[in-house]
Amino acid sequence: MQFLSNMRSTGFALLFLFTSFTVFSQEITVLDADSGNPVANIAIYNRDKSRTAISDFNGKSDLGVFSKNERITFRHISYEVYNTTKAQINKKGNRVYLTLKLEELQEVVMSVSKWEQQKKDIPQKIESIDARTISFINPQTSADVLQNSGKVFVQKSQLGGGSPMIRGFATNRVLLSVDGVRMNNAIFRGGNIQNVISVDPFTIKNTEVIFGPGSVIYGSDAIGGVMNFFTQKPRFSFTDSLTFSGNVNYRYASANNENTAHVDFNLGQQKWASYTSFTYNDFDDLVMGEHGPDEYLRNSFVARENGTDVLVNNDNPRKQITSGYDQINFLQKFTYKPNNTWNYDLGLYYSETSDFSRYDRLVRPNSEGDGLRSAEWFYGPQKWFMANFQLTKKGKNKFYDGVKLTTAYQRFVESRNDRDFQEVDRFTTKEKVDALSINLDFENKKIGDLRLYYGAEYIFNKVNSEGSQENIETNIVSRAASRYPNGATWQTFAGYINGEYKLKPNFTLLSGARYSQVWVDAQFDTTFFPFPFDEADLITGAFTGSAGFSWFPKADLQITLNGSTGFRAPNIDDIGKVFDSEPGSVVVPNPDLEPEYAYNAEMGIRKNFKDKLVLKGAAFYSYLVDALVRRDFEFNGQTEILYNGELSNVQAIQNAAKAYVYGFELGLEAFLTENWSLTSNLTLTEGTEEDDNGTDSPARHVAPTFGDFHVVWQNQKLKADVFLNYNGEISYDDLALSERSKEFIYAIDENGNPFSPSWYTLNFRSQYQISNALKTTMSLENITNQRYRTYSSGIVAPGINLILGLGYTF
Template sequence: MKQFYILLIAFLAMRVSYAQELTGRVADARTREALPGVSVNLIATGIGCTCNTQGQYTLSGTKGDDSLKISYVGYITRKIAVSAAAQMPVIYLEASSTNLNEVIVSSSREKQRRTEAPVAISTISPQILQETKATTLDKVLNKVSGVYMVDLGNEQHTMAIRQPIGYKSLFLYLEDGIPIRTVGDFNHNALIEVNMAALRNIEVIRGPASSLYGSEAVGGAVNFITAAPTLVPTAKVQLEASNWGYKRTDFSVSDTRGKAGFYVGGYYADQRNGYMDHSNFHKLAVTARTDVQLNERNKWTTTATLINYKTDQTGGLDSAHFFAKDYRNFQTFSYREVKALRIRSTLDHTWNESNHTSITAFFRHSTIGQNPFYAIKDIRNTLKAKGEINSDAFYSYGVIVQHKKDFNWKQASLIAGVSADYSPATYYANYIDIAKDAAGYYVGYQATDSVLTSYRVGLLNTAMYTQFSFAPVENMRVVAALRYDRMDYDFDNHLPPSAFTGAPSERNNFNALTPKLGLTYNLQHNRGLYANYSRGFAPPNISELYRGVKVPVLKSATYDNYEAGGWFAFAQQKGYVDVSIYQMKGSNEIVSVRDADGSYNNRNAGATTHRGIEWNARYTPVKSIFLRTSGTYASHIFDAYTENGKTYDHNDMNGAPKWITNTEITWKPACLKGFRIGGEWQHISGYYMDAANTAWYNGYELFNARAGYQWKGFECWLNCMNIGDQLYAATAEKSAYGKSYRVGPRQTFNVGVAYTFVGKK
């Protein structure tokens, strides 16, 4: 009997060692957030499972001598022995830097593979964000093909995506799929309100995206996706400084306990004694996020972002001062101050494998107060000028409801949604007297009790949208989308109407129906083609519609876009190329037209054509070397345009460089793990400075270098921007007042250190 029990115990022990249950989690190696949907398979038996919403997997029947294969779209596949996996509560996957087949969310507001989206879309990965160590967003966005984000100093900016450099409401900026600012109150400096330190990644759609996101998504839409809670306790602190008095501190802390996780992160930046006088600024940005997995079918996510920012304003220099490298600022008192708060709360409910609903409620508040340099106007034959101090503010209360249903027919899916956004906005401007010295510098001002503008606008945007996709034949996918927007403006002028104080109080409304039709064709082996037609629209902004006009008569500008492209992997998946070709025509564009009496009015008098080709290529010839090049060649033409009473039909649009390229090489030597060094070349070709095509700016070449070293939780880096200290203009313009050059950043060295603490579960 004793021998029988011994044999029984031995048999059971063998049974346990032969077949046991294995449980663990899978997370992103850089962000340490859970990766749901990862495939975990036993290589010998083929038994497998998919990670749940919290990145957890459970496998039964595992054997000690077997191995796991962990794979996920856009990540490098790992193989781990079962015995080793049993000792790893969290398995980390590294994102692939040369794999186009990644997961995106911006193209359909739902997760999908990049290769299934018939749009020109690019992703700025967590790796790029972490290794670039950007102090401004243009340092990473300019790596995207077809994108030129213009650095106007101290995080101020404007954008050019399938459009010339300009300041119109042709770009939509999103945070987790929600517009950062309300419709009708566009500000080209909107990205001041983004917390750079709390970003997981960025997705950029080039071309109209109005069929899903509505107005202003014309040249492109940029979606900033916030960091999610980490699976393990994580805390980080980062310090950096530059040779021009820039100092910055980043911080973050995150963890997940049971079904609830949290993330808090942000930064404080301060600039003193820069290369231009009167160019100081400071900014505090904080983001808090909680993710609660209520159960396997319900997830509740809440995010709040707070921004407090103030900067001195630096305007352009005339030719004499610019080329003499005289960086004295003509304005000594202009400033911009931004305060913003955004809160959104989303409930995701999965009904079954075929149905998913999300409900998002959001609140936004933004105030921009400024003494703007561009409002300063000289009074002839005197040492006097006039200007203004103004304030633009709004509150937003909104909701977005979306449902997705998958069908058992032709891999079909239907997305439908409704949204409502009520945003009361106010604008106030007060006249100031400005003193000017004999050298032309504005040295001070005197506030007055003269009110220039004072109004309130109730902005209501209601919309419904739908998108249907299916596979009519193998390897082909067709996507059709349609959105209807109605925008109601309830304008209340607090002053008597005039040519400057604004239009009489009244109500206006705008309607837009924006379609999209596209298809993708999979050529296999990470190769494919796509084509689409899409329409974008931009309603007049409240400043265009009501300020400085007698009667609001403007219509929405519309843009029709046709494009085709493809993606092609090569060299045993060591690299890929994606290419887009497009033509976009704009009509009813809003331009400022001079009337016979010498006054100016905004009118729907413009029409334009935009054509171009965009490319992005990545290649890793050997494991330690990474090559990337991206760019665009484009033509932007006035079909119909009148300025100051003169017609400029068929002229090149001003501020429109034909060539924009960004090329980078990075070396990560195998003999020194954690070390990286890289060089970057930014090329902006020449362009006309005015619509008459009478003045030309030659563009510029810019070279940057970055080096860094990471060992365990410690990291240090040194970045050198504009290595050759080249004199260049971020923007170059010509007007009736002469030529104006906005000085681009001079040679800048940024040095930083960081430490990341990672706990264990």
């Protein structure tokens, strides 16, 4: 019996020791949230720092000195501070994931060569917007992501829009890219575009904006700049078990009664992972501000009553009827990494909107000035699908240290539908573009201090375009002229090489060259218009290059200088478009076009004053020759033709102009204390177009002077931002000729001429981290309720706007 009693006592003692060990000792692993690599030298301590620990080379640390529910802080100079408890860590498999600080993330960029490069070695201006910044901004669309950066001007013809302007260039002269695949296709137009809204801001991991030509890497269209959207990557598990995590978000905005719901989740094993995302947006009609030009008010709108179009007085002239729409976005990604050498990635992207009105066309007055011209003018559902497969191999090789094969298929679907007031015929054009692309990119860093990047690209676009005319009373549908030649193709093949040479530790040279060959083939249907030609068969080539340096004469001073060329080859929109471009004018095809070229120079400076104040500045100058512009034209010897029942002035896209654009970009960051900081941006741009006859006129896509000023306070839980947004005036004399005819979207000066007034808004934005899993955002935009329209925009900006957001991480 005594023996049994002793055994029982010993058992209880061992159980007590085991329980004590599991309660008071806990080995955890600290990992980088992005790469999954262990993080060493993480300081771990409790609230009063009476108990401490540190992670070793393998990211491991013993938390035995801390109690189960004691609040523990993880701190490292390169990572965001993280607070949690042992109990919460245990629920997550004894792993702690830390996120790099924003300034650390921006040290590496990918857009210049498609491979990782140190940002400090790049002579071009590049700005990064990461997922944490986007989460704080809480934008409605990706166009708003760019606009809220304070560095990119965005024009909106309607609520479902957003056309970025960079250094005086826009639309088909700036390039959009998603995960390394260009979105620009054969029908990207010179008029304002809204394709950027197809990218879901909830899925963006990082956005990199290249200012100035990026044609060496991206080819045609990258004249003014490149906007590269990198979406979230699936995350692997760093244990033997399957991991599951995700986010749920909700957002509400009062100015357009927005309701947005988002969910994403990640499944991860050690060798494979999956990321799934879904977002639904519901936007109501947008309400403009109270104080501003009366010309912006929506005093009346067209309604259909008893089979007749009638003009109805708007009970609330600040409500922009009809501007609301719905949108869904879906993203599915898979990644497989069998070893440290190979990586396979598959991405499936889908975006679709409901019908949405082109608001600026709905407010056009009729020729008599006593009513509205259009009863309907709306885009059909804008659909975008992309399947993107990427294979990456890393490791030493005779010809490369890394190779990346990217293949993608995209389908774009869009349509335009318009019907004049009290007319029964609705005209519709519907376009589908199938786009295939193959990119093969190599990285080589074997030749001493010289690092080479080179590759090849092939792109093929096919355009399907149909036109129809429907009688809305009888529902009889008949054929009508299509917007583009049906079956037209656009394709390009190119090769490039880019070199980075570190002449000294503080001096880096970057230079590159590219040759592109472009083929366009279009067959014209003469059923509706007797074209003097049957086809357009263009073969054009373009050579582009860049050279620049990044120099640190002192550790806290950087000077950059860069020269580059860019080009845009004519596409199907330039060559074969037939559409109502503006009241009383029609654009006809012109098969005799050549590429346009841009020559750019820029100089930048960045000075860091003891990590307390950072000043940045850049000056740039661009010269565009053989510019593709819309000008008066003759069609079969006629300067006017009948189009959709209206005698219209004939115009066409022509190589008929030169353009000069120059300006300055200034930035400031001040870190006053650990909690307080200031940031500010200011962009000044001037531009002129010159016709072949020597006549100068203001360039259309040169934005007004714009900027912002932010006062930010933050601690570990709360971040608050009070800021001003500002736009300068564009007077009538400085207004582009094509804009002067659009009086209905501008204010009227004392001489009765249209102009774009200056404006500013006062705003507040905040984010509070309730717990590691739950956060909330609250913003109050345009607090003084200003009524303003950003330059060239059709829709009036929101009035006072309360935005609420709630996010939960699991």
